[in-house]
Amino acid sequence: MMPGRVRASLRRWNDLLASRLMLVVAVFSSLLVILIIAALCFKARPILASYPLRELFSSSWQPLRGQFGFRPFIAGTLWVTVLAMIIAIPPCLLAAIYLAEYAHGRVRAIVRPLVDLLAGIPSVVYGMWGVLFVVPLVKDYLVPFAREHLSFIPLFSATNSSGYSILAGGVVLAVMVFPIIISVSEEVLRAVPQELREASLAVGATHWQTIKHVVLRRALPGIGAAIILGFSRAFGETMAVLMVVGNVAQIPSSIFDPAYPLPALIANSYGEMMSIPLYDSALLLAALILLLIILVFTILARIVLLRAMRRAR
Amino acid sequence: MKRLRLRRKQLEERFFKGLMLLATLLIGASLAAILMTILIKGLPALSWAMVSHLPKGGYYFGQEGGILNAIVGSLYLAGGATLLAFGLSLAVALFLQTEYAGPTRFAWLVRFSLDVLWGVPSIVYGAFGFTIMVLLGLQASLLGGIIALALLILPVLTRAMDEVVQLVSPELKESSYALGATRLETALKVVLRQALPGISTAVLLAFGRAIGDAASVLFTAGYTDSLPTSLLRPIASLPLAVFFQLGTPFPRVQQRAFAAALVLTLIVLVISVASRLLTRRLTRHITR
Missing domain, CATH: 1.10.287 (Helix Hairpins)
Structure with a gap:
């Protein structure tokens, strides 16, 4: 017992x-x-x-003289990220609509794994692709083209001809956020109830009209969340951007200018920071700023997504 | 008039369908461009000598030798991180079952914070890991790299495992409880066995994420020319091999970066294909 x-x-x-x-x-x-x-x-x-906050957001970055102004880095991050989103959003949404609404099962069975593969490629590999493919493309084709035809627009003035630029960073980042925007928006589109589509088709709307007026309207918050998730992923991406964006601490004024985003600053300065007073503190403050901005965006997107998915059930 | 309107409707639909196809092709083309670049540069650089030798005369300046240090180092780092994260994830995923946490606020909070963690960039994990290491008096080392990478993949792994554990049928668990098994016995002998395919896929994908990440190991693992000998010594990795050696002015050294990028991409490709095959093969014996 x-x-x-x-x-x-x-x-x-x-x-x-x-x-x-x-x-x-x-x-x-x-x-x-x-x-x-x-x-x-x-x-x-x-x-x-x-330091008072005002000084930390000034544009003078000279750690040796004890000046830590983060403005060029914050501006650089915003330029690269916003450009990447402008490039990425239209094709991603079109592809997501195609995959969710039009594509046959067989097509989707081919495209989905490719999108997943794109998501799995390491960021240094994206960076190497940027250095070997995108930067030469910008340098040899886009810079001369902009000089010839677009020089009257300040946004496209090509004073920097090296190719290492916001544009190169934006292109690389755009490709990096393709998978996340596509897969989240496709999921959201699929979650729109079939009955809504049937009601619209039953009153004589074409498939595209149904998508435009019914499906997209219903899926809008979720698509917004997908875009925000893509944005925050791009905002924090380090290595790929660092390798192609030029890393000059200045406030950019054209997409051909080099920039120096926050994550690149943190990654690049680690070797030297131990010898200069307050330098390590400044870099971890940069990491904190980065984290807080991303947290706000991610939390927002997650709440919207939870709502969208719950309503679908 | 009516016919004209019909035509316009169809034209519009065709136009947008064409645009969508174009967009999908663009995405396929960018993947192709990346893979082509890696292959064209990497294949000529890749040889048996490249993957079986250590770099000679320093990884940055030395013209001779290969990337064995980075390959072995990456396997150690990603393997260790996956092992550590798996232990933690398993506990959390099992805890999120209804028997333990249930559909409570706390379970919701855990899931939500994991989703939020998933968005934290790897450079922040690197900075955080480094702060912890300074606190503990550790230098850049295999151990530091493993910890930073484990934190990085923890959210992905846990959420994926949570999803498959939730799919195990309640009837099956109830029969186990009816026979007198405890929660732990049911979890280990019934739930885990049922969720095995999903868990294996999740582990593989987490390993792939860990082996490719550079920003989190930059300060926590460091870099070295030699093979790993101790948990407390710096260790090389493939992503950093690409990053450091691509930037040198010496073509011979750049060859090592190209080879490392190709090896890394191949590993990620194999993992992606393997996880798909695994899902197909292992799901044969699962009751749904």
């Missing part, structure tokens, strides 16, 4: 122990975001304490 009872209590004990362990790990993983913010805040405190 005894051994059986011992075994039974051992099994119960194991079960309890395992459930406690799982709870601890689950709590840890849900607190990880806060943990990261706290650690970065802790490290960024010295520089926040010794």
